[in-house]
Amino acid sequence: DLSAKFDSVFRKIRGENRITELNIADSMRDIRRALLEADVNIQVAREFTEKVREKALGADVLKSVSPGQQIVKHVYDELVTLLGGSHTGIRFSQKLPSVILVCGLQGSGKTTFCGKLANQLKKQGKVPAIVAADIYRPAAIDQLKKLGSQISVPVLSYGIQDAVEVARRGVEESRLAGRGVVIIDTAGRLHVDSEMMDEVRRIKEAVSPEEILFVVDAMTGQDAVNTAKAFWDTVSYTGVVMTKMDGDTRGGAALSIRQVVGQPIKFLSYGEKLESLDPFYPDRLAQRILG
């Protein structure tokens, strides 16, 4: 682990009277490597390590009994700061229904997340409905209807081949039925598919959501920055959801997305069941990224 590695490096450095640029170079390389192995984007890892290098040359490290531990503490603190402060909840609108748009790449966990979010909101006394705006994937609507029936939340679908119109009708029907929140599930899409990216932009324009959540698979590698940026440019989402956090992936994509786009991580999905949804705790994810 990083702490033990740095301690041994610093024991050698102790012989020389101070910590210099040169002799912490190895430690900085170790940090950068640990971040890359955790799937942090290469550019983000570089910038992050640079910040830590400045701190590593600081007085508290030099005077420390265990400089290795001090450096790791700086890395950890820097990670927690970057990952984002306290838990940021869902933005609700004053006039009902509040609209939440869910988007992301294929297979990231959007449909399941819609069920989880509806489950949580229902327990909080909001009156949710889900709109099935993925009109492409085989049995996507069936999947959502089955999840909805598990938690007694209505799933609205219309047999029309226009996802924007489906979203619009779903919000309108929910408004007339007095629903408090509408969650819109959309089809997985590639950021390089201009037609589909245009579709999600038009859905946003049609229903003016208060909250747009970008759903990301926690095991995503270097490509996370590309997709996060592209979706940001298209729909300026207001929050990020990391899914499949019950796996053993380190989750560095979270750091990359925070650094490059800056939007808060709002939820972590920890399993396939509809109950497994947690708010985001930056310190826990920092521990995990550090391995």
Place this chain on the structure above:
Amino acid sequence: FLGKRTIDDSFLDDLEDSLISGDVGVKTTLEIIDRLRERVSKNAFTSEKELIEQLHETISDSLKSGMKGVETFDQFMEQVSMKKPFVILIVGVNGVGKTTTIGKLASRFNKLGKKVVLGAADTFRAAAADQLEIWAKRAEVRIVLHQDGADPAAVAFDTVQSALARNEDVVLIDTAGRLHNKLHLMDELNKIQRSVEKILPGAPHEVFLVLDASTGQNALVQAREFSKVVRISGLVLTKLDGTAKGGIVLGICNELKTPVRFIGVGEQIEDLRPFDPEIFVDALFE
């Protein structure tokens, strides 16, 4: 000079960056770059262009090495024709594209005149069987379904048994997505393999681990862990129509010698291609 031109450090640094950006991973990237630096110091290359060409060759050779002579799609189909029914088990973590890949494979085999049957052994996820049933219709192949919550090993067993009875050529078994750190789900997968073996010794003849091209270093852990419970004989790399390079397969091929058999390049039934190492390596360096 006699066409000799020194290759500078920044060139190798840029190469290192592009490999890491392609998800090749630190360990595998350093192995490649260190070996190159050594050869550069011995003046093994006359130009940067030559270095790149040789690097391409080295990487595609290592990707080919796991294929054990079954390199083209025709050679793969020769293998398929040797067993009746030829049974393929499809496994992987959640959401990577297993069910869609089966739909594409089924269609391809069907178009080649093979009688195909699908086994809907994902009896857990909401509408998983409905999804595979739609693919069966699209591919024009038979499908074996049990009720929700049925024992997946029983579905697999029944599918192979019925294929034997009907003299069919290919069986494709879909399984539920599962994370490799869930031991009970890994046990379930091992049980599915064993029940297929029970009804047809030697089966499953291929077990494909499906990987999402945008997955990072966890893919290597997935490959290792799945290989412990089932005989992973090949990889399918999906969603290569995105911007992810799928560089994770380099490390997997080096360590486990598992060949990539197919790649997924879209959501439509025809969006499946046999793996071509040269095209893959070209894309990795773009």
